Amino acid sequence: MADLKGQSLMGENGGLKEGSLKKILTDTINTIEDNKTQIFDIYETARNEVENSKKLLAELKEKAVETIQRVDDLAQREQQEKQKLVWSAAISRTIQRKRFVRAMSLSRMCRLH
Numbered sequence: 001m002a003d004l005k006g007q008s009l010m011g012e013n014g015g016l017k018e019g020s021l022k023k024i025l026t027d028t029i030n031t032i033e034d035n036k037t038q039i040f041d042i043y044e045t046a047r048n049e050v051e052n053s054k055k056l057l058a059e060l061k062e063k064a065v066e067t068i069q070r071v072d073d074l075a076q077r078e079q080q081e082k083q084k085l086v087w088s089a090a091i092s093r094t095i096q097r098k099r100f101v102r103a104m105s106l107s108r109m110c111r112l113h
Helices: 018-112
Strands: none
Touching: none
């Protein structure tokens, strides 16, 4: 059996060399520490991405609420303008009828005189 550097880990009696066992344990501990650091870095990155996503979502929700409010306001304004238009058309028809009646009355009066 050999380590990564190609050195034998076995002693003369077929067991592990004391230094080899110490090296295996040290390498294992170092690997665990490196992996723990990598896992923590991945966790921190993921946590930051989640926080950024939450902020972005909150901003989008706020913009959606503002847009909906603007649309509602515009729809209400449109209805008011339509009502004004209908009212103006009704007044215009009334004025036209009065003018027509007056003109007809004047025409009759002119015919009678």
